Amino acid sequence: MNDYSEKGLLPAGLADMLPPAAAREARINRTLMDVFAANGYQQVKPPLIEFEEHLLEGAGAALASKMFRVMDPVSHRMMGIRTDMTLQIARVATTRMKRDPRPLRLSYSGQVLRVHGTQLRPERQFAQAGVELIGSKATAADVELILLAKEALDALGVTRYSIDLTLPxxxxxxxxxxxxxxxxxxxxxxxxxxxxxxxxxxxxxxxxxxxxxxxxxxxxxxxxxxxxxxxxxxxxxxxxxxxxxxxxxxxxxxxxxxxxxxxxxEYRGFEYQTGLSFTVFARGVRGELGRGGRYQLVDGEPASGFTLFLDSLMRAVPRQKSEDRLYVPFGFDRKAALKLRQEGWKTVAGLAAETDIAAEARRLQCGQYLTPEGVTKLS
Known part of the structure; x- marks a missing residue:
């Protein structure tokens, strides 16, 4: 196929994330995971795809219509691509981490895929990050999670948000x-x-x-x-x-x-919740920033957690100034460039001699360039 415009066409609800958006999402994700870790939540990483019956077990049945399914050519069993990571964390807690001390605090982040988008979230693939607190019925667990969501949003600089509580x-x-x-x-x-x-x-x-x-x-x-x-x-x-x-x-x-x-x-979106639940909204931002609540594992163990949606967060998190991209002309000392990176600069190295260093820096979307006198900011 030689039609490059056709090659760039993707199915509805799927999109390439380009610079600088991809870096911005990664930065948001790192901030969230750092806040979760600081509060004692240990990160787990379940697979993107697993046996269909495991994803649909218990409360997962409510998500059956949203799931992509494929046949595993190795086991000849139907497999499903996850539509939500919460139920995978529940599976981990009841199997691989069944004997770990409770309350069990776990965090996660990753991509999910759904058959259909919604009016508020037409994207069919998006990133989630969240936590699960497993093994406690105490109201203190609900309070901890809501305050953790607040701490995470505050760390990202999100303002004018509210938490809507409900009892499904x-x-x-x-x-x-x-x-x-x-x-x-x-x-x-x-x-x-x-x-x-x-x-x-x-x-x-x-x-x-x-x-x-x-x-x-x-x-x-x-x-x-x-x-x-x-x-x-x-x-x-x-x-x-x-x-x-x-x-x-x-x-x-x-x-x-x-x-x-x-x-x-309110109960739509909380079909498998068994107690206090909540949704996070921000003024002027399409779609909810996240949601969470109480539920039960398949063995009856109490659990509660929340998920934040990174596509919505990117609409709510204040945009930072452009990255500190520093153009380093061809032939500049490599050890000196390494020191600049260690100081926090993001260097873009020239690969051939330039006649106009400032013009080359501007062409490569750098805000500064290096001269023998030091760092010079583009006007």
Missing amino acids: TLVPSLAEGLGIDPVVAANAREALDHKDAASLEGYDAPLADLLIGLLKAAGPAESALAALDRLALPAAAAAQVEALKDVVAELKAAAPDLQLTIDPG
Whole structure:
């Protein structure tokens, strides 16, 4: 094929990441992993592809429609390309690290691939970085993870972000406590998630009143909790709200500046979560920056974690000034150039004698060039 424009054409949702974007993503990833490591989270690296049934085990079934599948020519078994790394970390925790002391703190980063993008994230391949805290039911674990997400975002220089808390199991608990038919309960949960007030008002009391109350409760944490307190929830649902109040109180004490909102009825994207969950948003940034929450491993062990999406983070992280690229003319002493790199410069060496060093530096996108007098900045 000689048509180079055709060679550059990629499938929808896939793209080449070029300079300087690729370096910027790598820098963001390094910052995240350094913050996770500083908080005691050890990095693991699962494979990009593994047996299909392992990826679809337990909560992974909810992601079946998003998975690319291939036939392994060696084992003649179906394999799947990961759509999310959380479930792979769960597999590692229940197998290779089953006997490691709990709570187990693990971190990860890598690429994922999905069959379809979404309206907010049309990309089908993107990078994730996140953590999992395995083996603790304590609310302190939820608090630790949310504060860790805050620390990571602050380290990246992200501003004007908020963390939206939700209880994906609240409506099922409420419906069970009221003895509501499971089909009716599922439809009500769907209507609440879509903020369909007209449909919610069509249910019988007290279900309709409680659902409308949950719908109106969404908003800033303090007003949302006050609204939830006014609802006569069944015992199991009320216990979830009390746990949420404890988490909010601890977060406010530890990070008074953290902006918290609550949407008690949201569950889309949290299909396998079993408790408190959250989404991270930033003003003016398309798509969520990340999401996380509680879930259970296939052996019933409690776990919680969060994933940050690097494509969204690249839209939220302030752009730094261009890299300190220093043009080093042809023939310059190599040991001196090495010393410059050790001082933090990024050197671009000339490979042939130049008649106009400044012009060559500009052509190669360097901000500075080297002369016998020292470093000279391009005007």
